[in-house]
Amino acid sequence: MKNRLSGKTLSVSRRLMDSQGFTSLMVVLLGFLVGTILVALVGRNPLNLYKAILQALTGYNVDNGRMNVRYIGETLNYSVPFILCGFSLAFAARTGLFNIGGEGQYIMGMTVAQVIALLGPQVPFLHAALAIVCATLIGALWGGVVGLLKARYEVSEVVSTIMLNYIALYLSRIICLQLPGATTFRTANFPTTAVIDNSFLQRLTNNSLLNSGFFLMIIAVVLYWFIMEKTSLGFGLRATGFNKEAARNSGIPVVKSIALSMAFAGAFAGLAGGIVALGSFKYGRVISGMDNYGFNGIAVALVGNNTAIGTMLAGFLFGMLKNAQALMQGKQIPKEITFIIQGLIVVFISLRSALDLYRQWNDKKRLQKEVLAK
Amino acid sequence: GGAKETPVVPGGKPTIRLLTDATGIDDKSFNAAAWRGIVEFYGDTGGNTSRRGAFYDVVTAQTQDMYIPNLKQAADEGYDLIAVTGFTWADSLNEVAPLYPDQNFMIVDVDYVTQPNVMNFVYREEQGSYLVGMVAALQAKEDGIANPRFGFIGGVPGATITKFEMGYIQGIRSVFPNAPIVDYYTNDWGKPELAKAQAKSWYDTGVYAVYSAAGGSGNGTIAQAKEYRAQGRNVWAIGVDSDQYADGLYDGTKSSVLTSMIKKVESSSLYALHAVENGTFTGTVVAMSLADDGVGYSAANPELSKNVIAQVEAAKADIINGKITIYGTYKEALANNAAPAGLSARDD
């Protein structure tokens, strides 16, 4: 934001208004407010909504006063793919690309992780690591292709990612149906060397599904922040995102940047696919529909404003809502409420720009007063 | 184990939670049927679910990675019975059930969750499908069609759907031993437009009835049959899972759904709930067949001739008393020359 009132002390309210984090928070609260009203309108008790959310966040069950940390574990576990798929959109967005292809990249990551899990060398640790690495790489490839098509042939990434999502879905079926023990909905069980469950985390969270993928996600968050803000690579990518022509003129290899950025984006989503495949399941899935983590990643990144921390927090929010959704239904709150809240939050994100407009208008008024007072 | 936290059982009835996959309880298929059984058990109706929340409720899992957490959550919350539907739940249940040995579970469509606290229900869909195949064939004969063709549309191929297809074919062939049969899989439970286009193309080339076991995609078949029947063409759709007569209504009591293969998943929930109530719940496999009234066909369509119904009822008796053998896999059916080669059915 351009702040042309330098030197003047800014009021607290003004400073809050300037902070993206604060506006995001307000937007989230606003989304919940409308959701609450909606719940009340259909004659359900909104308190149950918040009981569910509290339990998803803290594991505390208000109704019987019991604590079960497993719910925290599940919330965190659901957050992992949301956050990583959020980074998939965010990374591309920072280079000026709109990646709707998170879903396809996620599916390919999942698929390849399953392939390696079932066919790879059964060496402890290495097996799972190989599967995860390959999942990340195929995601990178699936995204990188989009970048190449965009950079070389000016094929809109919006269009090509949409196509590649569906191609990934059916390709995944074709591939997984060839895997050992494949029936039409699952493969054989993974060897234990391939799964990434983590007994430490399980113990910590009372046997939730939380697995080593959580650590990978944390590493990814740091990596995302580090690459974007602290490396020359990120510098070049951001420059390309803001002004492709100027970046090119300055010697930044734009074609490479775009392909690379989509590859990184895809890598995050591919990693998500790999983590879900090996962390939440003990067998390969032959999918007949999408998990939608990739699509929801779009909303996650938008709420998180494409920053590392913002996207991570937004991912936690979505993970929490997903966990709360199941708890809510047990309390007779319709599950659609969480979709509506999520949708509203994203719609309300637009209010950020309303705040900008308000700020400008406010400055203008003040200045006019100053000028006319002279 | 057995985190029975709310043993409040007002009125002495057992409590139950139904867990479903993403399609929820309005899938017109096993989820809907399981739910119907539950609602019925408490004396509620579809329109009035006043005891929901107190005795029974449902949680829908948006994605498959929610299965295990949802099972554990239900166990935490303490229900007398936890019900899941469909083979996609089997692995998760197999993992969770031993963690809660005092918790009763039931699963539909699976016979291999062999835990002492899990009741498995399997349905002999091929038997019901045999009957609807027969209905279609007999009705064609009744209508004086010399060499009728029949179609089958599946969703995503697999062993379960193959049972439907094989039973159907054998039912048809019991009437017309050489009847040409075509099949098509949409590979997607939600693409009615593909089913509709395929059904239209078949009806145009002389197919008399199309049986679809394709979830939401099957709606396309019914829609096409409605249009053609409204235009006066003699073609039929065949419903699946529940009686889809009402879905096929296009004019007064005229429905384009000739009959439906009915799979009474409600009897599973009723059976299991009664077992819990009477203290007879055990980890077993309960087979639901024609004999148990677990599967069947619908005779709701008034255009169905009495004569046809009579013959089908006779066949039903023969199936129950074992005079008619029906092969449930494509492999067996092929081996016994009960199905034509070149179909898209899969046995795994």
Added chain:
Amino acid sequence: MNLFFNAIPSILMIVSPILIVAIGGMICERSGVVNIALEGLMGLGACATASAHVLMETAGMGAPSIWLALLIGSLVGMLFSVIHAFASINLKANQTISGTGINLLADGVTIFAAQVLFSADRTRGFRMGMQTDALGIYPTVYIAIGVVILSWFVLYRLPFGMHLRACGEHPSAADSVGINVKGIRYFGVLTSGFLAGLAGGCIVLTQTIQYTSNTINGRGFIALAAVSFGRWRPAGVAAAALLFGVAQALYLFTGGIPALKALPSEVFNIMPYLITLIALVVFSGKNYAPLASGQPYEKGAS
């Protein structure tokens, strides 16, 4: 070949709604606003159409019910597009944000509405949707053709169309000659909302018997692709949608070929997407997108 000709009505049935919504998306982008909410708006329109039709049909309204329901669906699509218009035109927000928001919102709102109206996760099935004419063609096909021709006529034969295109290319030029850029962009967005609702209605009324959460199934996104592939021109968009439809129905007229039967059946599911992608690469080159599309218009001098 015969099989192909027999499949034409089905292909047209599949193509028509995609074409209608794609033309909406095209007009919207031509006015300078990208609308990725098409998918959600279609869902809202489809849900509204199905609900209205069921209710009116039950109430005993005859044939007009279909048309009235279609209108209601279109209006609902238009109504929700106001959110997108307001956010991207008045608030100058990032247009992908409000679009994504509407897509998410539509998932919840449609099912929620069905819950309220029918106590179920889907609308009740209606008795009779649209019916074909003597040629086996649905009215939606004629609607789609009408929409294409009308869009061409408005864009290229009316002064208004010239204004609209100018707003997508160079809004400040349009503004400087007294064209109401905001107004025109509102028109663009609302038209796309209307057409998306209409297309959603066309889908339920011709392809199935009720609205479910799966009814739209990505077709709004396919339409976005068709706009780009069709180079933002009515005829091009029509060709793109047609290509996609033919590829979708490929199985119907090639499925009988034994060599193809040996392939995994998923290959046929992949075809429409793969063919579209390849076509995009083959016909790539200059970027035909309206220059100012996707950018908020800031009024200002200089």
Added chain:
Amino acid sequence: MGYAIEMLDITKTFPGIIANDNITLQVKENEVHALLGENGAGKSTLMSVLFGSYSPDAGTIRLRGDDVKIFSPNVATELGIGMVHQHFKLVHNYTVTENIVLGMEPRSRFGLLDLGSARKRVEQISEQYGLHVDADALVEDITVGQQQRVEILKTLYRNADIIIFDEPTAVLTPQEIDELMDIIRLLKKEGKTIILITHKLKEIKAVADRCTVLRRGKSINTVTVADVSERQLAEMMVGRSVEFSIKKKPLHAGNVVLSIRNLTVKDALDTVKVNDLSIDVHAGEIVGIAGVDGNGQSELMYGLTGLSPIASGQILLDGKDISDMTIRERIERGLGHIPEDRQKHGLVGPFSIGENITLKDYFKGPFSASYGILNHPAMDERGVRLIKEFDIRAGQGTATPAGSLSGGNQQKVIVAREIELSPQVLLVAQPTRGLDVGAIEYIRGRLIAERDKGKAILLISFELDEIMNLCDTIATISKGSIVGIFAQGEVTEHDIGLMMAGTRKNEGGVHTV
């Protein structure tokens, strides 16, 4: 004769800035009234108020004695006020006719577009005022000068009798400027009232009757042009005395550093834009390329920098052929570039000054340690140093986003970056376009300093003044080829103008088969 327009006590503020501070401007009927002022003096703002694009915070406007409220450009148009904007408001893929009639299209009986009669009307007006343009050409295919005619035709089509020109000559060639002056005179003869915004004193002397000088948002004076000298005008404008001629040491040319041999460059549509062009630039020499816009200057730059691929030929830098190298490799070898379009090619708007200044070497040296980790303090250090050295005016110091700087300061950032890299060869395009006197002086001075340090400079400019003053060697370009090379002082501005004019008949390069 009365006043056509009176703007009385106009005040207009923008966040943080009083763009117009109590300005009064009175324009007589049928005069050419110049509005003179440095960049940011408030000229455009004042005219935007007159044209209804902005509403003033205070003040009144009178049209021929009557108070008017001009709250939108539509009202201005209805009142007979037309404006030729500084940045043309033309839709690039519309034809000339379509652009002219846009918003006021002739309609046939059924309300349909009637482009046929639109075209006739356009041709009739262009005939009347001698403004010849191809009515059917797409605007993106015609030269900048022609585009300006389209803008003028737009106002005439709308029957404007008061026409505002906002810096109309900034983008024109000398010949085009002369033609524009003729057009303005003709318009005056036809009874129009003209307001002409410009920085260029010569033009004011050439056509204006009176002149109002603005400085920092205030009106300084209104004078009759015939009564004042250029120097007096300039001093009124900047508020101090100014130096006109450039001081330069004699040429000490060294070896050939940049040698362009038979270079051919095609554009995206495969049209030859640079045709078999050859020229050498020596160390310590400024070579200027004069020519009419659209004769391949931009493409020559693109080809040299690597922004466009070349079709054939060689580019030798210090004897080494760089024509197959990437942009970055060329930069590494010592090729600097001050681009023509500073917003598009020069700067990353949201990046800070510090980041923009290291845009070409951020991945090296002190800015990126090993493993590619950025060293922000080093960037800031350089930023602070260059801000001081180049007198860049920025509110938040090195952290200021480049996009929020004024045009002149943006250009200084670019110049600072390029000079800091100390390239052997500096490619410079339109370095002072749109800048004010102070900034122009500064930037020209820096270029000469580089030359004196022994750098080779290739300069492209549409301003003959600049070429004549700065360059040691002057080449004229036409249809993508060099048509003459002279040493400074060998030729007059007039000669070069003629040489360029000689190529005017069929512009736009040569089409291949």
